[in-house]
Amino acid sequence: MNMTMLAEIDARNTRHSSDAAFGVQRSANAARWVMADDDMSAIQSIMRMQKMPELVARILSSRGIDADDVDAFIDPKLARDFPDPFSMQDMRAFAEDVADDIENGVKIAVFGDFDVDGSTSSAVFIKFFRAIGIEIPFYIPDRMVEGYGPNINALKTLQEKGAEYVFIADCGTTSFDVIAQGRELGLKITIFDHHESEDKLPNANFVINPKRRDDESGLGVLAAVGVCYLACVAINNVLKSRGYYDKNNITPPDMRMFLDLVALGTVCDMVPLNGANRLFVRHGLPMIERQLNTGIAALSDVAGVSGKVDSYTCGFMLGPRINAGSRVHKAYLGAEMLASEDADHAKNIAWTLNDCNDKRKAIQDEMMQRAKRKVEAEGLDQNALLFIDDEDGHPGLSGLVAGQLKEIYKKPCCVVTYANGEDGRREGRGSGRSVPGVNMASAFIDARHAGHCVKGGGHAMAGGFTVLPEQVDGLKTFLNDHVQKQLESAETSVETVIDGVLSVRGVQVDFARDVERFIGPYGMANEEPLFILPHVKLQFVDVVGGSHVKCTIVDAEGGSRIKAVAFRALDTDMGQLMLNKQGALMHVVGFIRINSWNGNESAELHIKDVALA
Numbered sequence: 310m311n312m313t314m315l316a317e318i319d320a321r322n323t324r325h326s327s328d329a330a331f332g333v334q335r336s337a338n339a340a341r342w343v344m345a346d347d348d349m350s351a352i353q354s355i356m357r358m359q360k361m362p363e364l365v366a367r368i369l370s371s372r373g374i375d376a377d378d379v380d381a382f383i384d385p386k387l388a389r390d391f392p393d394p395f396s397m398q399d400m401r402a403f404a405e406d407v408a409d410d411i412e413n414g415v416k417i418a419v420f421g422d423f424d425v426d427g428s429t430s431s432a433v434f435i436k437f438f439r440a441i442g443i444e445i446p447f448y449i450p451d452r453m454v455e456g457y458g459p460n461i462n463a464l465k466t467l468q469e470k471g472a473e474y475v476f477i478a479d480c481g482t483t484s485f486d487v488i489a490q491g492r493e494l495g496l497k498i499t500i501f502d503h504h505e506s507e508d509k510l511p512n513a514n515f516v517i518n519p520k521r522r523d524d525e526s527g528l529g530v531l532a533a534v535g536v537c538y539l540a541c542v543a544i545n546n547v548l549k550s551r552g553y554y555d556k557n558n559i560t561p562p563d564m565r566m567f568l569d570l571v572a573l574g575t576v577c578d579m580v581p582l583n584g585a586n587r588l589f590v591r592h593g594l595p596m597i598e599r600q601l602n603t604g605i606a607a608l609s610d611v612a613g614v615s616g617k618v619d620s621y622t623c624g625f626m627l628g629p630r631i632n633a634g635s636r637v638h639k640a641y642l643g644a645e646m647l648a649s650e651d652a653d654h655a656k657n658i659a660w661t662l663n664d665c666n667d668k669r670k671a672i673q674d675e676m677m678q679r680a681k682r683k684v685e686a687e688g689l690d691q692n693a694l695l696f697i698d699d700e701d702g703h704p705g706l707s708g709l710v711a712g713q714l715k716e717i718y719k720k721p722c723c724v725v726t727y728a729n730g731e732d733g734r735r736e737g738r739g740s741g742r743s744v745p746g747v748n749m750a751s752a753f754i755d756a757r758h759a760g761h762c763v764k765g766g767g768h769a770m771a772g773g774f775t776v777l778p779e780q781v782d783g784l785k786t787f788l789n790d791h792v793q794k795q796l797e798s799a800e801t802s803v804e805t806v807i808d809g810v811l812s813v814r815g816v817q818v819d820f821a822r823d824v825e826r827f828i829g830p831y832g833m834a835n836e837e838p839l840f841i842l843p844h845v846k847l848q849f850v851d852v853v854g855g856s857h858v859k860c861t862i863v864d865a866e867g868g869s870r871i872k873a874v875a876f877r878a879l880d881t882d883m884g885q886l887m888l889n890k891q892g893a894l895m896h897v898v899g900f901i902r903i904n905s906w907n908g909n910e911s912a913e914l915h916i917k918d919v920a921l922a
Contacts, residue, residue, distance in 0.1 A: 345371035418472035429574030479533035534574030582832030636705030708740035
């Protein structure tokens, strides 16, 4: 399967029936349930190619994978499926140019964003150049003081450290003024990004971004770390072709050695896990498991990661700890740890990040409670956009709170917190999280052009902005109108596509392993399969951990039972239905997971939705 074909596979565009599954028109989560389509001929063809359960073949078929594609999907090969770095606009010219600079001893530095994608991007550059005998300084901006994107003081700092050429990673595509100022300082600048682009580009030496309007590579799914990794591959290829390694008695680096960083950043940035991303993650996760990277090994130990590593490990155990540094402490810690070769130093940073994550959880809970009180008191959930103006909020946590509120209220959400900017002026830092049909990045970019905020951009489903206090009211009105218009022109009914039907008895460890083996790794555009357990009852329903709802699911006859949990469900309609209707006949939808405890394994259900039967 080629990269273009892989990139077209989107699990949430899974072919599905128009009929409501088991008659559920509106579930506890206000969704209409539909079943993924069956194509028995395609299913049988897949099963002839690969020995697997019929239900697993059914899932692959519904996701647009046929018998010709199944081998490449299940087991993508680096030698066969690796994307061409030079297919990206500007990449060839950049690689030749930077190879000249390497040969001429030009001092290179990297400026990276403060999230996991930016930290891994920076670490990839640092470790690649170290592998060819060059140490490069890096700069990660302070989330609270400097905010998102490059700034002129940071570029000056790198220049004072000797930098003549700055690589800007995971940001910069809309940083027109700062890039122009950096060029005026005499710096060479190349941008490596994956955020939405405008028709006009900054005046950098090169802009490597597969989302450029003129880029025809088909690699728009990449996270920034994927773009940076392919840039290193391109540089490596050019240096090899020039005989640079032979002339300087350097062993060429094995480019596979960076795939653990690429996998970690890709999963945590929630980009589609298809195309090149699936290839990188499929090969990078086992490297994380083997703990080849000193920093990842230290963080894994502190986080209690052992055994098999999957997308959940990256997204919920490693990623939040890396992000916690920039949210509540020092932004550079993640990149420094990931690039470190010193085990003791990496372990010290890992423990610091772990403490930061504990602090982050406590502050986030306070902000959530404050936001929900504000929504209820002011009726904010009646607007198209949920806009929370939090004077007491922590600027590093606005995105997390916006994401949680979006899940509760099922609508786009923005959270604004306040801090002093570089010039000492008080400014709002906003983060937004969206729903299908509403492009958050375009809303923020349009708001910036209309003069309602200072900065704005991001992705369709998530973005950020900087706003002056006197602009907040106008921005709130502008964004609400913008979102309302998008919702009116979009298909806004919420549908949950269910991948298959299981009995309680069918929830088994072996089946869970087969699902993971053939369909994982999971992420956007290849979501974890959802299964429905129809006509079951919930027993022993209880609240655990303050906000989670656990229960036992039994079949209608009471003969088979499994354990189940709905995370952070207490304050949702789903959680309340589970607590108040235990014993009633229900349909339950969720993911199958393997629970390991004291050497024993059992399959359980992580509940995502319920409906009365």
